[in-house]
Each structure stands twice: as C-alpha cells, then as structure tokens.
Amino acid sequence: xxxxxxxxxxQKEIFKPIKEGKxxxxxxxxxxxxxxxIGHARVMVVFDVVSRYLREQGYDLTYVRNVxxxxxxxxxxxxxxxxxxxxxxxxxxxxxxxxxxxLGVLPPDIEPKATQSMEDIISMIxxxxxxxxxxxxxxxxxxxxxxxxxxxxxxxGKNLEELQAGERVDxxxxxxxxxxxxxxxxxxxxxxxxxxxxxxxxxxxxxECSAMSTKCLGDHFDIHGGGMDLQFPHHENEIAQSExxxxxKFVNFWxxxxxxxxxxxxxxxxxxxxxTVREVLERYRPEVVRFFILSSQYRSPLNYSNESxxxxxxxxxxxxTALRDLKGGRExxxxxxxxxxxxxxxxxxxxxxxxxAVLFDIAREINRQKGESDxxxxxxxxTLKRLSGLLGLLENEPEAFLKLSDGVATESALGDKEIDQxxxxxxxxxxxxxxxxxxxxxxxxxxxxxxxxxxxGGTSWRRG
RNA sequence: GGCUGAGUGGCAGAGUGGUUAUGCAGCGGCCUGCAAAGCCGUGUACAGCGGUUCGAUUCCGCUCUCAGCCUCCA
Numbered sequence: 001x002x003x004x005x006x007x008x009x010x011q012k013e014i015f016k017p018i019k020e021g022k023x024x025x026x027x028x029x030x031x032x033x034x035x036x037x038i039g040h041a042r043v044m045v046v047f048d049v050v051s052r053y054l055r056e057q058g059y060d061l062t063y064v065r066n067v068x069x070x071x072x073x074x075x076x077x078x079x080x081x082x083x084x085x086x087x088x089x090x091x092x093x094x095x096x097x098x099x100x101x102x103l104g105v106l107p108p109d110i111e112p113k114a115t116q117s118m119e120d121i122i123s124m125i126x127x128x129x130x131x132x133x134x135x136x137x138x139x140x141x142x143x144x145x146x147x148x149x150x151x152x153x154x155x156x157g158k159n160l161e162e163l164q165a166g167e168r169v170d171x172x173x174x175x176x177x178x179x180x181x182x183x184x185x186x187x188x189x190x191x192x193x194x195x196x197x198x199x200x201x202x203x204x205x206x207x208e209c210s211a212m213s214t215k216c217l218g219d220h221f222d223i224h225g226g227g228m229d230l231q232f233p234h235h236e237n238e239i240a241q242s243e244x245x246x247x248x249k250f251v252n253f254w255x256x257x258x259x260x261x262x263x264x265x266x267x268x269x270x271x272x273x274x275x276t277v278r279e280v281l282e283r284y285r286p287e288v289v290r291f292f293i294l295s296s297q298y299r300s301p302l303n304y305s306n307e308s309x310x311x312x313x314x315x316x317x318x319x320x321t322a323l324r325d326l327k328g329g330r331e332x333x334x335x336x337x338x339x340x341x342x343x344x345x346x347x348x349x350x351x352x353x354x355x356x357a358v359l360f361d362i363a364r365e366i367n368r369q370k371g372e373s374d375x376x377x378x379x380x381x382x383t384l385k386r387l388s389g390l391l392g393l394l395e396n397e398p399e400a401f402l403k404l405s406d407g408v409a410t411e412s413a414l415g416d417k418e419i420d421q422x423x424x425x426x427x428x429x430x431x432x433x434x435x436x437x438x439x440x441x442x443x444x445x446x447x448x449x450x451x452x453x454x455x456x457g458g459t460s461w462r463r464g
Numbered sequence: 465g466g467c468u469g470a471g472u473g474g475c476a477g478a479g480u481g482g483u484u485a486u487g488c489a490g491c492g493g494c495c496u497g498c499a500a501a502g503c504c505g506u507g508u509a510c511a512g513c514g515g516u517u518c519g520a521u522u523c524c525g526c527u528c529u530c531a532g533c534c535u536c537c538a
Contacts, residue, residue: 010468028538036538043538073536156533162466163534205536227538231468234537257538258469264530268537295487296477301470301531311476311488318487321501345478353478357486367502435497442499453500460501 002057004223005299005349007231007254008155012349017222018252023059024217025051026251027108028209028226028234031068032092033077036099037274038289038304039227039260039267045290045392046257046298046350047225048105052390053346064216065108066209067093070115070202075191085192099277102286104392110216114208118194121203121211124245125183125196133244134183137174142184142198144206147177149240155254156232181237183207206237210245213238219246225255229266257298267304275304284406287393288313294352294391313406315360316393317462322363323385324398324460325370329378331386338362338380342387352391359388371456405449405463414448423452423459430454 002015017023027047030040051063068074069089078085100107114121125142128134137143146152146160153159163179172178182204187193193200203211213221219242226235235254242250260267267274280289283306292312296302338358345354362384369377388394403416414422422441429437442452451464 030538031536039538041538046538071536157467158534159467225538228469228532229537232533233535259532259538261531266532266537270535270537299469300477303476307488308476314489315476315487318501324501351478353476353486357478360486364503370502430497433497439498446500451500453502454496455501462501464500 002347003349004253004255006252007256008251010157013253015253017059018220021058021060023054023061023223024221025054025061025063025223025225026209026213026217026221027063027065027224028230029065029067029111030092030096031071031073032089032096033071033074034092034269035276035278036096037260037267037269037276038280039274040096041099041103041277041289042257042260042293042298042302043225043227044100044105045103045293049294049352049391050223050225050255050350051106051108052392053350056390062110062217063108064110064112064213066212067096067111067113068205068208069093069113070192071205095278099281102281103277103290104286104395106392112212112216114203114212117208117212117215118203120215121207122184122194122196124211124214124241125203125207127245128183128241131244133240135176136198137176137180139174140186140199141174141182141201143175143180144183144237144240144244145176146179146181146240149244151243152240153236155236155239158232158236179233181206181233183241206234207241209234210238210241210250214242214246214250220249221251223253223255224251225257228256228258231256255298258301261301261303262305264303280309284309284313285404287396287401288316288406290392291316291356294393295356297349297351297353299349309406317402319359319363319384319388319394320396320398320401322366323381323394324402325455326366326381327374327378329375329382331383332376332379334376335362335380335383338365339383339387346390355387355391359384359393362387399460402462414445414450419445419450419461423461426452427459 003012004015005011006013027043030036047065051061054061070085074085074089078088081088125134128144129142133145133148134142135145160179184196184198184201185204186199186201193202213224224235239250262273265271265273288309292309293302295312338361342355342358345351345358362380366377366380366384369380385394422445426438426441429441445452445461449463450461452459452461
C-alpha cells in the first residue's frame with residue numbers, strides 16, 4: 001500500500017487515485033534560458049522514479065511536465081544575447097532533453113509549453129475575471145485578488161495577515177493587495193507579446209501551470225510535484241487560480257523535493273553556486289549522479305560534493321561487482337524477503353535510501369552464494385537487476401561499467417587491447433611462478449588506473 | 465519578525481519506545497604466491513537540559529545550532 005507525504009496536510013497519506021487504476025501527475029519543469037543544474041537533475045530523477053514506480057504498481061499514469069518558455073528572465077537573456085527568444089529557448093530545450101537522456105530519465109508523456117498554450121491561459125484568465133477573482137490594475141496588467149480566495153495559504157501554511165508582516169514584498173501601486181499577482185502582463189513595445197482581450201501582453205508565471213495542467217489532466221488530478229521553493233508562492237497561486245476558475249478541488253497530493261546544497265547552502269542560479277548537469281557529467285558517469293540523487297530521501301536536503309560523488313561511484317561498483325560473472329536464471333523464492341523489503345521501502349513515500357540498502361543486502365547474498373550455489377547467485381542477480389531497474393540503476397553491463405572510470409583523466413591511458421596484452425603476459429609469468437614479473441606488470445597497470453583481480457579461471461580488470 | 469523542516473557513529477544516510485540499517489573509510493581474521501575483489505568479525509551514534517515511562521535516540525516541553533520559504537528560483 002503506497003503512502004505519499006502530502007504537503008497539503010504535512011503527513012503521509014495512503015495514496016488513492018481519483019479514478020481507480022489511473023494516475024494523473026503534473027510536475028513543474030524548467031524555465032529554459034540556461035543549462036540544467038544538479039538541482040534540476042534532482043527533480044527530473046525523483047519524479048522519474050515516482051513515475052516508474054507508479055507504472056510498475058500497475059497504474060495507467062499520465063505524466064505531464066511543462067516547459068516555461070516565456071518569462072522575464074528569458075526575455076532578458078535573449079536581449080543580452082541579441083537573439084530571438086525562440087532560438088534561445090529551443091536551444092536550451094534541446095540541451096535539457098540531452099541531460100535528461102544522459103541521466104536515464106524517461107520523458108514525460110506530455111511536455112506542454114507556455115507559448116503554445118495561450119488560448120487556454122487567456123480563457124482561464126477570462127473566467128477568473130468573470131468570477132471576480134481577476135481585476136485590471138492601475139497599470140493595465142491583470143491581477144489575481146488573493147483576498148477573494150478564502151483558502152489562500154492552505155498549502156504553504158501561511159495566512160495573509162502573517163504575510164502582511166513580511167517586508168520582502170514590493171509595494172506595487174497597481175495592485176489592490178501587495179500579495180496579488182500578475183495573471184497577464186502588458187508588454188512594452190519591443191517585447192514579445194500575444195493578443196488578448198486586455199491588449200498585447202504575456203502571461204504571468206503562475207497562470208501557465210494552472211492552464212496547462214487542467215488542460216492536460218482535467219480540473220482535478222492526483223499529484224502535483226516540483227521543488228520545495230515552488231510551494232510558495234507558485235503552487236499556492238496555482239491553487240488559487242485553478243480552484244477559483246473551476247470551483248472545485250485542484251490537486252489531491254502535493255509533492256515537493258528538497259534542495260541540492262553546496263556547503264550546506266541551497267544551490268541556485270541566483271546564488272551562483274551551481275554546477276550544471278553537463279559539467280558534472282564531464283567528471284562522473286550519469287549513473288553515479290543518479291545513484292547519488294537516490295541515496296537520500298527525496299524530501300531531504302542533498303549536499304553536493306566531489307566526495308559524495310566519489311562515494312556513490314564506489315558504492316555502485318560494489319553492486320556491479322556482485323553482478324559480474326553471473327549466469328542467467330529465473331528469480332526464485334529465496335529473493336522474496338528482499339523483494340518485500342524493497343517494496344515496503346518504496347511504498348513508504350518512495351524511501352529510495354532504504355530501497356538501495358536492500359540492493360546491497362542482495363549483493364552480499366549473491367557474493368556469499370557465488371561458488372556455493374551459482375544457480376541461486378544468478379537468480380538473486382536477476383532480482384537485483386529487476387529491483388534496481390525500478391530506480392533506473394544497474395542497467396549497464398557489469399563488465400562495461402567496471403572497465404570505465406569516472407572522469408576524463410584516465411580516458412587517454414591504456415586501451416583495452418594493451419591491457420589485455422599485458423594481462424596475457426602476466427598470466428604466463430604467473431604460470432611460471434615468476435612472481436616479480438607478474439607483480440611488475442600489475443603495478444604498471446595500477447599506475448595507469450587499472451586494477452587486476454585474479455579470480456578463478458582467469459584475471460579480470462577494472463578501472464579504479 | 466512570521467511560517468516550515470532538520471540536528472544520528474570518522475563521513476554519507478535510514479529507522480525505531482527495549483533487539484543488526486545500509487554504503488564509504490578504518491581495524492582484525494579467512495581466502496590469495498602476494499594483491500584485488502569477496503566473506504566473517506569489529507567500533508560503547510543518536511545536539512543540550514528537563515519531563516512522561518519499568519525503559520527514550522525514538523513521545524512531550526524548553527534551550528542551542530543549521531537550512532528553507534515569506535522577491536525570481538527545481
């Protein structure tokens with residue numbers, strides 16, 4: 001029985017979809033004006049695992065993740081580059097898809113773009129105005145009147161009185177209330193714009209998600225996800241807009257993933273302390289990054305450092321080492337306790353660190369069985385591969401994984417053929433009990449980052 | 465200031481009212497020509513102070529510390 005921590009109630013609740021057997025999920029995606037950083041990677045990987053698991057549980061899932069391709073930052077960046085916003089956003093959408101594929105993230109079913117959803121956006125704003133939630137501000141922009149929406153603050157646990165006490169909100173004369181937010185922003189002469197009943201302009205940030213999610217999934221859907229920082233005001237505003245416009249409940253389960261941190265501080269564009277996915281992938285293999293992300297629970301903070309990535313790499317090597325040299329075979333009942341624990345962990349709000357711990361327990365059992373019962377070892381190996389596959393892990397060939405190293409430094413070192421050649425020479429030396437020569441070759445390879453393992457029936461190698 | 469969340473062994477990271485997380489690193493042993501890998505064993509961990517309890521790291525209160533949101537942000 002799957003339980004999900006619902007941020008609307010701040011507790012774990014038994015997950016029950018609106019329509020039996022079907023799940024509808026919307027995740028706030030990227031604003032495409034730059035490369036994705038590791039924080040974005042976490043959202044992608046976390047909800048990729050959620051979607052894989054829901055499907056594995058037999059649900060017919062529709063997974064929507066939007067692309068924000070019109071916004072102030074995009075306009076600013078395009079101006080700085082002296083290019084059209086479309087050429088800017090298209091370039092970064094391609095880059096985002098490359099990053100996703102590299103990380104083994106399966107694409108969402110629908111990936112709507114704000115610029116292609118103008119009709120729905122305008123229609124929702126019209127409805128909001130008709131229902132008295134939207135008004136024309138002193139500057140011509142259309143605003144949402146938060147005081148009209150009684151439940152405003154339900155998701156973030158804030159109320160308007162407390163918010164008034166805050167000092168970080170701009171006083172804008174055009175608004176009736178400082179917490180009112182823009183639904184439609186009038187464009188200046190040289191800005192990209194779309195026609196609307198209120199004049200040429202562009203949508204506010206929050207309205208696009210309300211419009212696209214309800215368009216793709218209906219007025220009421222199961223899961224809405226995104227980063228912690230979107231909880232307020234973005235998701236709060238989405239609820240106000242959607243429920244204001246449709247008149248009924250918007251989303252049942254709200255899921256927010258924790259931040260990636262660097263030195264205990266949030267990684268973000270504005271702080272400038274971010275690493276892009278492609279920078280990290282120059283140094284670590286995609287699966288290592290994925291393992292790193294899944295080694296902590298999705299709601300916890302995740303501290304990024306080279307040490308953590310190195311550790312993820314070592315840990316993954318242990319799993320692949322267990323899978324090495326296994327024969328094929330079917331899964332057996334012997335795996336049952338492990339399988340049960342794995343599902344129990346996943347059912348507990350996607351507790352991937354515990355699920356991963358089970359993978360290590362299976363690996364230990366495989367290692368014990370190797371030589372004892374190769375059949376059982378192989379069978380457990382299949383279980384290990386199946387379960388890790390649900391996390392998008394261990395999908396490479398063990399030999400292939402072990403023979404590659406992280407980083408580019410060792411790429412230019414010895415090629416596989418030369419390594420095999422030296423190993424042959426060493427095998428001959430060992431056969432003649434020329435230990436000094438055998439050790440010389442082993443040390444030589446070690447200097448090149450190649451570690452030998454003499455196992456029964458031969459010598460295998462890996463890059464350390 | 466308001467509102468969240470968190471403080472676990474050398475590090476990372478789960479979890480629990482009384483019993484082994486798991487991984488990385490360390491130490492001892494087995495295996496090995498020697499290694500590597502693997503297996504076995506090993507570390508008096510739960511921020512502090514009170515309270516509830518037969519018993520609390522786990523529940524309650526207070527204190528301290530950290531992070532996040534309250535402005536764009538995954």
